[in-house]
Amino acid sequence: MLRGMVFGACLLAGSMAAAQQGETLADIKQDLAVLTVELRKLRSELNTTGSPALGISGSALDRITAIEGELQRVTAKAEELEFRIGRVVQDGTNRIGDLKFRICELEAGCDIGKLSETDPLGGDAVPTAPVAQPATPPATDALPFDGELAISEEADFRSALDALDEGDYAGAELLFAQFRETYPMGPLEPAALVGEGRALEGLGDSREAARRYLSAYSGFPDAAIAPEALWRLGDAIASLGSIDDACITLGEVSVRYPGSDAVSQAEASRQKLGCQ
Structure with missing residues (x-):
């Protein structure tokens, strides 16, 4: 099962454009x-x-x-x-x-x-009436998305992120899951998947965490957080004991996303695991 998951991730990295x-x-x-x-x-x-009225004489x-x-x-x-x-x-x-x-x-x-x-x-x-302009959305600094969000979307995401940063993994896992239900397939969906995966890792559930990372990477390969998702997927696989598979996955980060910050993280993980 785990090798199939890794193999699927690598296939997505190598032949995504060609697959039907x-x-x-x-x-x-x-x-x-x-x-x-x-x-x-x-x-x-x-x-x-706003055209002027007709002048008919x-x-x-x-x-x-x-x-x-x-x-x-x-x-x-x-x-x-x-x-x-x-x-x-x-x-x-x-x-x-x-x-x-x-x-x-x-x-x-x-x-x-x-x-x-x-x-x-x-x-x-x-x-037929002019459409009202939406309220100015809150700033999205430090979020893995540069566009506009729903008025409450950023606040809900930050609440989940704060719980994760505070080490409340159970609360963070619940908040990220609720966020994905409230804003299905929204612009922060891949980031929420990664956040939920991190929370699950904090709870010791590396298998479910790996599934969240895989969903984030395979479902949103062009998202800003996709390189991190692939790197964390490799680390999660390593924690499950499949070192060879983890090394392969971590090696794909530099191939798929050269120049991203996740490349150095993945390389550090590879060195720690003794990957060849």
């Missing part, structure tokens, strides 16, 4: 982001542009004719936008349903037969 099953959850998240951007573009077209008949022409133009434009948005919603809804199916295939224990029907993308109706 190499599609990662990060790829699926990117697809979802593309759909969201396209929908926002269409929604922006429905918002007012002439006789009453001329004004009526001009107004009728403008109404026809606006109606045609509205119908065009409605058709485009409807097409994107239908296509996006179908694609999201397909993504949910693919995510379920990647998750252990997921029952495809119990997947719920996908709601229409963007909801039942597209709002």
Whole structure:
């Protein structure tokens, strides 16, 4: 079982781009982001542009004719936008349903037969009023992610991280697990997996810790924390007594992530284990 886990990690490092099953959850998240951007573009077209009012002069008949022409133009434009948005919603809804199916295939224990029907993308109706700007998110200094987070997401993650730093491994393990349930597949998912793995190691459960590190590395190979996940996976494997497998895994850090801080950590672990 353990050798199979290590072999799978090494295969991901060497041939991820060539494998037919190499599609990662990060790829699926990117697809979802593309759909969201396209929908926002269409929604922006429905918002007012602040154009000045029509200046129509002439006789009453001329004004009526001009107004009728403008109404026809606006109606045609509205119908065009409605058709485009409807097409994107239908296509996006179908694609999201397909993504949910693919995510379920990647998750252990997921029952495809119990997947719920996908709601229409963007909801039942597209709002025509300007979308309110979200509140400025809290700073994300020292977090393994440079983008924006949900308002409470950073606070919950830091609470789990603080528990880990204070040596409250049981509390940290619980908080990281709850974080992943509350913000499934969020931008801090790989970091939460690594944090949960560290907490499990603190509790003496190296086997479960290795599984968390493997999930972080294999599911998010391009994440900022992926090199650390691979290094910690090697250390966890060593603590389980499989020194040769640990040496192979630790050696992959410099191959897969040259120049990362984890390279020196992995090399130190290799020297400590006496790897050749």
